[in-house]
Amino acid sequence: PTGATGLLQAGTAAGQTPYWNGSNWIINSNIYNNGGNVGIGDSTPPLTKLSVVGNMQVGFAAGTPTVANSLVVSGNIGIGLTTPLDKLDVNGSAAIGSLPANALPQSNELYVSGNVGIGTTTPLNKLDVNGSAAIGSLPANALPQSNELYVSGNVGIGTTNPGAPLTVTGSTTNALTSLTQNNTWNGTDYALSVTGYSNLGGLRINIADGQNAMYGGSNTMGFSVNDNYPITFGNYSTYPQSVVIRNGSIGIGGTNLAADGTFTNAKMVVLNSGNVGIGTTTPLNKLDVN
16 A cells, blocks of 8 residues: 555465555565564564564664674663663573583572683683782772782682681692692792791691601601791600701700700700810810710
């Protein structure tokens, strides 16, 4: 028909919906329906409430998407909520890629089948991050170094219950940790630098069976610059086989060493004064033998 009067002609496909362009009815439109579902650009009977073949824009007044079958949204998208505060807010679990056979067991869980890239479009691993990352309570400012990892809390390797900022647990016969410095020493930094404060000490290594260890406990070897914790080989408090270095003095076979460098029951001493005593802990000469 011409104008607003007359009978509508038949469309060219089942479910094709005519529309009025202001002066005539357009029969061969790209809008289809099957009585309940609507299809735009979809000439087959639409199987969902809305089926779109082609690009879509929401909130944009102008501009055309450059990628086929794209959805462009100006504003925030909410899934499972009506008040999204970000570009995409999801209230509930989400799955991306090859979907799991069953619903995700945890609420607000994200399942990704494939690799995830943050800052990269070609991730080679399950998670590739090009740039710095922060986990936990976020720092007040951006991380100062590129490709830096900030963790607020404890990190566990081989354990789900780390009790220190870094806890490494393993059951291997090989070394749990290996540090290798492949660069030329700059005279300042080291492959491993450990700093302790107050009475916490700096470095402590314990063997599980208690028979061999570094610093503390029976049969120990300790290293420290604290006056109360001298360098010892063996337990200087209870074992006469110990070797103790403190304040520049050395004692062999002693059971104790005072902060002033004097020993108790040592078999041999080298005092910080330069005097050596064998069988005496208070040599008055360069060499005193009792």
